[in-house]
Amino acid sequence: MNELQFLTWVRGTGLNIAVAIFLLGVTWRLFEIYSLGRKKDLSMPRHASGASGFHTVFRRSLAPPGMLKRSPVSYIGGYVFHIGLAVVVFGFAPHILLISNLTGLSWPGLPSQFIDLAAVVTMAAMLVMLFDRISKPVKRFLSTFEDWFTWALTFLPVLTGWMAVQHLLLPYTTMLALHILSVEILLIVLPFTKLFHAFTLFGSRWYNGRVNAHKGVPV
Amino acid sequence: MSATLEKGIRVLKEVIDAPIASYFNSCVHCGLCAEACLFYTETGDPKYTPIHKLEPLRRIYEQEYTLLGRLKKMVGLSKAVTDDELDQWQALVYNSCTLCGRCSAVCPVGNDIVYMVRKFREGMSASGHAPAGIKDAVTRTVTVGSPMNVKLPALRAQMKHVEEDYGIPIPLDVEGAEYMVVLSSMEIMNFPEYLAAVAKIMQQAGKTWTLCSTAFEATNAGIQIGNSDLAKVIVLRIVEGAETLKVKTVISPECGHAYTALRWEGPNLIGRPFGFEVKHIIEVLGEFQAQRLLQTEGFETDRLTFHDPCQLVRRGGVIQQPRTLMNMVAKNFVEMPDAGYMNWCCGGGGGASAIEAGEDLRLEAFKKKKSQFDAVKPDRVVTACANCRIVLEESLEHYKMDIPVIGLTEMIADHISEPVPQAAAKPEGA
Structure with missing residues (x-):
């Protein structure tokens, strides 16, 4: 298989396999989790303004009082790399073209220099987060193989995409194929690892907000 | 009612619900919950990280309720939860967790960690791994009626003291009173001023109230140990007392867990809504102030x-x-x-x-x-x-x-x- 055949495969069969596993995986995992259900709360509810599942879904994106100071790297690094990823994934014109081909949805892209900067900043933030995971006793203590593995799987698409655009190290075609392959691996792994928080975090925040809203506590 | 590992695991399987599944799947090991926990901030020991206190529960969830976890279990790739392990976890789930809920308030993915600790304790208790101190308190509450062995004569004696010292009658078993006041044993034995204070406040507000001879103690160590069956027995005593006396509101004493046990867990423990309201004394004072x-x-x-x-x-x-x-x-x-x-x-x-x-x-x-x-x-x-x-x-x-x-x-x-x-x-x- 030469580099062009490799690119054709990842763009065709590879992408189909990855998207299929991703969609089936997400559907199955969501069913597996939320079909467990929960018991109805029989205690008399108390209402308070600002207390609901919906409020908490949004409010939890902000650092609670005092927490930013206690763990600035987690918050600032976390914001930067999540927003950076979103900018790169959904703002880069070729990505929008792919999404448009797959779904018909389209929106204007961001300037490529900006995407370039966002990719570099995202990688820098991810490296800082990795260093924090290694150096902070609590994070190191909690970390398992999955934490290092999913970090690498998230980092590689950004790195290979940036390198492809910059024409670094390998010929463009090969690097592009590697980039697409890395995204496909990420898609396949996402539903079965902690990366699935991208979906469950909404449910978790909602449950927490809902349970506490029942008591009249805005969380 | 003997406690065994098998029973504990069965209970843990039963308590796992969609919120718990969602929480475990959302955790990204960011460690922010540790920063909210006083047992971590004051010792610097990572083992006190709140989410880590739930590791055995997480493994049971994974092994029983996820496809990959079940596959791993089938081919022998997963580690079963053992008695030794739960024994080690006792200090993490009880000694170093006060169910204060700060972790649940800060988790960025929204995990209600203290909700899970409360549920995990059900399994710890069923498998015989609850600490002796709380176990004894529950036994006393169920058999004697108070975690501190306070019986009705002791309450009557305190009522008499208060009546003599303050010249205010302390009503007992008055049917149709608006409020039924329940106490913690600590208040009966160590802080009888509380009873006098309630009497004075009720008198000024012109409200009718009563104590109940069959349900005067509100603390519920069943909740703390994580044994819903016993917690239910304790709650039911108050529910029956309140419904017999036909009171409108039961006032929970100045005791945090008594309030949680009665106000939020109570109806769920007995499986039906109450026929009366439950309020913390501070809520009642707030209402009196507003009125x-x-x-x-x-x-x-x-x-x-x-x-x-x-x-x-x-x-x-x-x-x-x-x-x-x-x-x-x-x-x-x-x-x-x-x-x-x-x-x-x-x-x-x-x-x-x-x-x-x-x-x-x-x-x-x-x-x-x-x-x-x-x-x-x-x-x-x-x-x-x-x-x-x-x-x-x-x-x-x-x-x-x-x-x-x-x-x-x-x-x-x-x-x-x-x-x-x-x-x-x-x-x-x-």
Whole structure:
């Protein structure tokens, strides 16, 4: 298989396999989790303004009082790399073209220099987060193989995409194929690892907000 | 009713629901919950990270309720939860967790970690891994009626003392009274001023109230140990008492977990809504204040601060009322850093104060509370939980800090003028 055949495969069969596993995986995992259900709360509810599942879904994106100071790297690094990823994934014109081909949805892209900067900043933030995971006793203590593995799987698409655009190290075609392959691996792994928080975090925040809203506590 | 590992695992499987599944799947190991836990912040030991305290529960979830986990279990790739492991986890789930709920308040993915600890304790208890201190308290509450062995004659004696000292009748078993007041044994034995305070306040407000001879003790160590069957027995006693006396509202005492047990867990434990309302005494005082039924005179002039009981603020939503009440009678009320919703625990909630083996750790964790006190240097501390009060008193003494601790209800009652004519015209409970 030469580099062009490799690119054709990842763009065709590879992408189909990855998207299929991703969609089936997400559907199955969501069913597996939320079909467990929960018991109805029989205690008399108390209402308070600002207390609901919906409020908490949004409010939890902000650092609670005092927490930013206690763990600035987690918050600032976390914001930067999540927003950076979103900018790169959904703002880069070729990505929008792919999404448009797959779904018909389209929106204007961001300037490529900006995407370039966002990719570099995202990688820098991810490296800082990795260093924090290694150096902070609590994070190191909690970390398992999955934490290092999913970090690498998230980092590689950004790195290979940036390198492809910059024409670094390998010929463009090969690097592009590697980039697409890395995204496909990420898609396949996402539903079965902690990366699935991208979906469950909404449910978790909602449950927490809902349970506490029942008591009249805005969380 | 023997406790075995098998039974514990069965119970753990039963308590896992969609929220718990969602929480475990959302955790990204960011460690922020540790920063919210006083057992971690004061010791620096990562094993006290709240989410880590749930590791056996997480594995059971994965092995029983996920496809990949079941496959791994089938081919022998997963590690089963053992008795030894649960034994090791006892110190993490009980000694170093007061169910204060700060972790649940900060988790960025929204995990309600304390909800899971509460459920995990069900399995710990069923498998025989609950600490002896709380186990004994539950046994006494179920058999005698009080965790401190307080029986009806002891209550009657205190009622008599209060009646003699304050000249106010203490009603017992009055059918049709508006309020039924339940107490914590700590209040009966250590802080009888509380009973006098309630009597004075009710008299001024012109409300009918009663104690109940079959249900005067409200603390529920069944909740703390994590045994819903026993917690239910304890709650049912109060429900039956309240329904027999046909009261409108049961007033939970100045005790955080008693409130949680009765107000939020109670109807779920007995499987039906109550035929009466449950309110914390501070909520009732807040209502009296709003309805102008609470008239105080004079002010405390020394520097006072208020310690929010966790179950009242984070787990109960009673945040503003104590502040309004403090300002009614205190000229120099200062708030500690993090006061209110994010207040730090005294270190003894959730049954922790009943565990002898956890005492050194508890005192270490108290350094957080100490730093809050050091920041505002109060002359006295006011709180609204008898357990917080005793834990604060003991810990302050350990650190040689001369700061008296008082109950908010009593302090309010101290500022109520003697309404003798009204009392003569309208004898309570008559």
